[in-house]
Each structure stands twice: as structure tokens, then as C-alpha cells.
Amino acid sequence: MERLSSYVLGRWQPAAGDLTTLVDPTSEAELAAVGSGGIDFRAVLDFARTRGGPALRRMTFAERGKLLAAMAGAIHGRRDELIEISIRSGGTTRGDAKFDIDGAIGTLTYYAGLADKLGTKPWMLDGAGVQLGRTPRFWGQHVLVPRSGVAVHVNAFNFPAWGMMEKATCALLAGVPVLEKPGTPTALLAWHIAQTLVEKAGLPEGAYQIVVGSLGDALDHLGPQDVLAFTGSSATGAKLRGHAQVVRHSVRVNIEADSLNAAVLAPDVDPSSETFGLFLNNVVLDMTQKTGQKCTAVRRILVPSDRVEQVRDELVAQLARIVVGDPADKNTRMGPLASRSQMEEVRAGIERLAKAGTIACGGTQPVRAKGFFVAPTLIVARDGRDPTFHREEVFGPVAVVLPYSGDAQQAAEIVNLGGGGLVCSAYSNDAAWSHAFALAAAPWHGRVWLANDKMAEQSLPPGMVLPQMVHGGPGRAGGGEELGAERGLAFYQQRTALQGFQGQLQSGW
Ligand code: NAP
Numbered sequence: 001m002e003r004l005s006s007y008v009l010g011r012w013q014p015a016a017g018d019l020t021t022l023v024d025p026t027s028e029a030e031l032a033a034v035g036s037g038g039i040d041f042r043a044v045l046d047f048a049r050t051r052g053g054p055a056l057r058r059m060t061f062a063e064r065g066k067l068l069a070a071m072a073g074a075i076h077g078r079r080d081e082l083i084e085i086s087i088r089s090g091g092t093t094r095g096d097a098k099f100d101i102d103g104a105i106g107t108l109t110y111y112a113g114l115a116d117k118l119g120t121k122p123w124m125l126d127g128a129g130v131q132l133g134r135t136p137r138f139w140g141q142h143v144l145v146p147r148s149g150v151a152v153h154v155n156a157f158n159f160p161a162w163g164m165m166e167k168a169t170c171a172l173l174a175g176v177p178v179l180e181k182p183g184t185p186t187a188l189l190a191w192h193i194a195q196t197l198v199e200k201a202g203l204p205e206g207a208y209q210i211v212v213g214s215l216g217d218a219l220d221h222l223g224p225q226d227v228l229a230f231t232g233s234s235a236t237g238a239k240l241r242g243h244a245q246v247v248r249h250s251v252r253v254n255i256e257a258d259s260l261n262a263a264v265l266a267p268d269v270d271p272s273s274e275t276f277g278l279f280l281n282n283v284v285l286d287m288t289q290k291t292g293q294k295c296t297a298v299r300r301i302l303v304p305s306d307r308v309e310q311v312r313d314e315l316v317a318q319l320a321r322i323v324v325g326d327p328a329d330k331n332t333r334m335g336p337l338a339s340r341s342q343m344e345e346v347r348a349g350i351e352r353l354a355k356a357g358t359i360a361c362g363g364t365q366p367v368r369a370k371g372f373f374v375a376p377t378l379i380v381a382r383d384g385r386d387p388t389f390h391r392e393e394v395f396g397p398v399a400v401v402l403p404y405s406g407d408a409q410q411a412a413e414i415v416n417l418g419g420g421g422l423v424c425s426a427y428s429n430d431a432a433w434s435h436a437f438a439l440a441a442a443p444w445h446g447r448v449w450l451a452n453d454k455m456a457e458q459s460l461p462p463g464m465v466l467p468q469m470v471h472g473g474p475g476r477a478g479g480g481e482e483l484g485a486e487r488g489l490a491f492y493q494q495r496t497a498l499q500g501f502q503g504q505l506q507s508g509w
Contacts, residue, residue, distance in 0.1 A: 002032040004191045004212045008044045025091035025336040025372045036213030042221040048150035052177030052206025065115020072108035074200035089188035091336040093327040103162030110467040111169045139502035144493035146175030149225030156231040157183025158293040160190040174492035180210040185339040224249040231256040255478030258393040260418035264302040266428030267406035274456040279427040284318045288334045292397035296463040304406040316361045319376040336372040343372035349394030356388040357381040390417035412440030420475020425449040425462040446473035
């Protein structure tokens with residue numbers, strides 16, 4: 001069985017120590033072993049700070065952008081092979097594998113394009129300069145400079161390609177070296193991507209390191225210029241945020257955690273309209289794409305009380321057409337969950353949700369003799385405000401229909417019971433309704449996605465994270481923010497107020 005090495009200190013270090021076995025979630029066949037025993041994490045962080053950081057900071061934004069383009073090219077060069085690895089090691093269908101891998105390439109390419117616009121100064125300007133003295137000679141200007149530490153990235157298992165590259169892209173473009181730690185169940189794909197990047201992308205030594213397996217005592221060695229960006233469950237996020245060394249040195253932390261994303265159908269939407277069709281399609285896509293293991297997937301579906309049966313029947317009919325099975329089979333629309341523990345957690349979650357509602361389709365019964373499969377499961381709640389549906393994310397192909405009155409304000413109140421989310425979507429052709437909903441839901445969400453007949457045909461689904469727009473959300477969702485064009489770089493930069501002679505501040509750097 002293959003043992004996955006880690007790339008640290010400028011070389012591949014073989015897996016050692018307590019090994020974890022990775023399995024194919026479809027066949028349960030053993031694929032590889034990972035383990036990070038023996039790695040000197042203090043040295044790894046220092047290597048990034050003293051080798052990778054200075055090399056990146058000597059480059060202009062445009063030069064760093066070329067690195068991102070080379071990374072995108074390297075991944076693209078092995079795209080077909082990486083898709084096969086994703087299918088085998090992550091249980092993804094071909095379409096789901098492309099979603100992850102093309103998401104990585106697309107994000108790198110977008111930021112490579114943005115880099116050219118960021119100029120050749122060693123910093124980015126933050127807003128316009130201001131006159132501070134009697135005349136403009138005494139001047140102030142906020143600037144954003146790269147932090148001189150290392151970015152430690154702890155990634156979730158569900159997007160081994162896109163998740164890792166989304167974080168690495170912004171850090172490298174800002175001029176900060178990265179230490180990546182992929183989620184273990186799907187680390188095989190991340191490891192292959194790392195090999196490609198190390199071999200083909202021409203990254204400066206120390207700019208990109210990856211630890212496959214546990215992070216060991218790495219967090220104990222974080223310092224005041226370092227940053228820690230995490231994607232995963234709220235529980236792990238809370239643990240990392242409270243780490244003694246992180247607190248002691250005010251290490252900057254970004255948490256991307258779980259979210260009970262909602263889709264809301266407004267009462268005005270005609271069943272024959274494009275908006276209604278889009279609503280159904282997007283809900284089914286979110287429930288089944290990546291087997292529901294998407295942080296932005298819809299978990300709660302708010303429907304006016306008098307239309308619950310209609311929506312339930314339409315969704316059950318569409319979900320019945322989803323072929324669940326071996327993701328390598330081209331007819332399969334939904335594969336297994338990524339690991340046995342995920343399957344067990346999802347089944348337990350369905351049982352808990354079903355106590356407060358009725359299962360309309362799916363459930364906990366086994367789908368196939370082998371593999372980590374769960375059927376697409378729709379539950380109809382008895383009471384839309386029941387806390388059972390607003391406190392727990394079931395990370396699989398599971399969603400709940402929640403009845404509400406049809407009032408926009410009430411819809412937002414129910415959606416906001418989720419305690420803070422990544423995205424919520426609302427479907428209405430009534431501008432006043434959409435406006436009232438968006439205003440009431442926005443403080444609790446990183447993104448509010450509004451559909452109507454005018455944009456239905458051109459829209460990208462709400463579950464899709466785009467590099468142009470911010471990703472993250474308050475409260476339960478972690479309180480973090482990533483991407484959003486230049487905004488995504490700010491986490492890796494220090495905002496400094498420069499004050500001095502205008503002529504000097506505006507030229508000569
Ligand atoms: P998880 O169990 O919290 O693990 C996330 C990452 O943290 C993994 O790399 C894990 O490593 C690592 N980890 C766990 N305990 C750690 C510790 N004590 N110290 C250092 N690292 C530690 O989450 P997951 O099961 O991988 O991912 C699913 C969750 O992620 C879902 O709740 C989903 O909603 C959320 N998610 C959120 C976003 C977003 O952008 N907001 C995106 C994707 C996923 P191991 O794998 O080695 O245990």
C-alpha cells in the first residue's frame with residue numbers, strides 16, 4: 001500500500017508514526033496510508049518564514065500572479081488523472097470531481113489575472129490618502145503589507161483540491177508562504193496535487209509545504225506574524241481558535257465552519273414560472289452534488305404552508321431520478337459519502353431530524369452492501385421553528401422542508417435561527433418581498449442569493465463559491481471571510497497607517 005509523504009523543509013518526508021489508512025468509499029478497498037510522525041514542526045514553520053516568505057516578498061504582485069498561473073497550468077496538465085483519483089479516493093462522480101478540481105484551477109486563474117492590476121509597489125493602497133496637516137504636505141495613507149510569518153491552512157475533507165487552492169492562492173499572492181494540511185479521508189487527491197505543484201509550478205523553496213496526516217504540535221510554534229486559516233466543523237474551529245499559543249500571540253485566525261444554508265420560496269412564485277423550476281433544480285443539485293458534502297448546500301427549505309405538499313411531491317419525484325451508486329459509472333448521479341464515520345454521523349443525524357418530522361423519501365436503510373452510501377433524504381417538519389432543524393448540520397444528502405407563513409420578515413426570522421450562515425437563497429418575483437427578506441437576512445449571512453424570472457436563465461447556483469465574491473459567514477459559520485477578489489488578500493496583510501510628507505508617501509517606493 002502506498003504511503004503518502006509530506007513535503008516539508010524542501011524535500012519529501014516519508015509517512016511515519018501512527019499511520020491512518022485511507023479507503024475507497026465505494027468499495028472500501030484500502031488505498032494508502034498517511035502519518036506525519038517525526039516531522040519537526042518548529043523547523044517547518046521557520047523554513048517557511050525564513051526561506052519562502054522573503055522569496056515571495058521580493059516578487060511583485062504580477063510575478064506572484066505568474067506563479068499562480070503556473071500552478072493552475074500544472075494542475076490542468078494532470079486534470080484527467082486527478083479526476084480519476086478523486087472518483088476513487090473521494091467517492092465523487094465525474095461531475096463532482098470536476099467541480100472540485102476545476103474550482104481550484106478557476107480560482108488560481110482568476111487571481112493570476114487580478115495580480116496584474118495590483119501594481120508593482122511592495123504594498124497595496126487601502127483607500128485614498130488624506131490630508132492631516134494645515135496643508136497637504138502632512139499626509140496619511142493606509143497601506144496593506146504582507147505579514148512576515150507563515151499561513152497554516154487546515155482544510156476540510158470535502159474539497160481537497162478547491163479548498164486547498166482557494167486558501168493558498170490568496171496567501172501566495174499576498175506574499176505569505178503556506179503550510180497546507182488536507183483533511184485526512186481525501187488526502188490522496190491533495191497529495192497528488194501537491195506533487196504536481198512541487199514538480200511543475202516553480203514555487204520558491206519554502207513557499208509551499210504540505211503535511212499529510214496530523215499537524216502534530218505545529219500550533220504550539222505559531223508566532224505573532226503567523227496566520228491560521230481553518231475550514232471544517234464548528235467544534236474543531238472553536239478548539240483551534242482557543243489554542244493557548246494562538247491566544248497568547250494574537251495569531252490571526254479565519255474560521256470557515258458549518259452552516260445550515262436555507263432556500264426560501266416566496267408565496268408569489270407561480271408553479272409554471274422559471275423561478276419555481278430553478279428553485280427545485282437548485283435544491284436537488286445542492287442535496288445531491290458531492291453527496292451533499294458541500295458547506296454551502298441547502299439544509300433547510302422554507303415553503304409557504306399551503307404549498308408544502310406540492311413542493312414535497314416535486315422534490316421527491318426529482319430525487320427519485322437520482323441514480324445512486326458507483327461514481328465511476330457514468331449513469332451515476334450521486335456517489336457515497338467520503339468515509340465510514342461520515343456515513344454513521346449522517347445516519348444518526350437523519351434519525352434525530354426524523355423525530356420532529358416525517359421522512360418523505362430516503363432514510364437510514366443501507367443502499368448497497370458495500371461502501372458508505374446514504375439515499376437522498378427529504379424530511380418534512382411539523383413545525384418550521386422547531387430548534388431540531390436549526391442547530392445541527394447533517395453533512396450529507398439531507399434537507400428539511402419547513403413550513404412558514406409566506407411573510408418575508410418571518411422567513412428571515414426562521415432562516416436566522418440557524419445562528420449565522422454562509423449563504424441563503426430566496427426565490428421571488430416580488431421586488432418588495434425580496435428586498436425585505438434580504439435586509440433582514442443579510443446580517444446573519446455572508447451571502448444572500450436572490451432569484452427571479454429575469455436572472456433565472458443566467459444564474460450560477462447559490463452553492464457555488466465564486467472568487468469575485470466573499471465566502472464565509474457570521475456565528476455558526478465561523479465568523480470568517482475568504483475570497484472576494486482583493487478582499488481575500490487582506491487576511492494575510494497588515495493594514496498600516498503611514499503618516500508623513502505627501503511627496504515621500506506618494507512616490508519613490
Ligand atoms: P473537521 O473534522 O472539523 O476537520 C477539519 C480539519 O481539521 C481536518 O483537516 C482535520 O484533520 C483537522 N483537525 C481536526 N481536529 C484537529 C485538531 N485538534 N488540530 C488540528 N487540526 C484538526 O471537519 P471535516 O469533517 O473535515 O469537514 C466537514 C465540515 O467542514 C462540515 O461541517 C462542513 O460544513 C465544513 N466545511 C465548511 C466550509 C466553509 O467554507 N465554511 C467548507 C467545507 C467544509 P483530520 O482530517 O486529519 O482529522
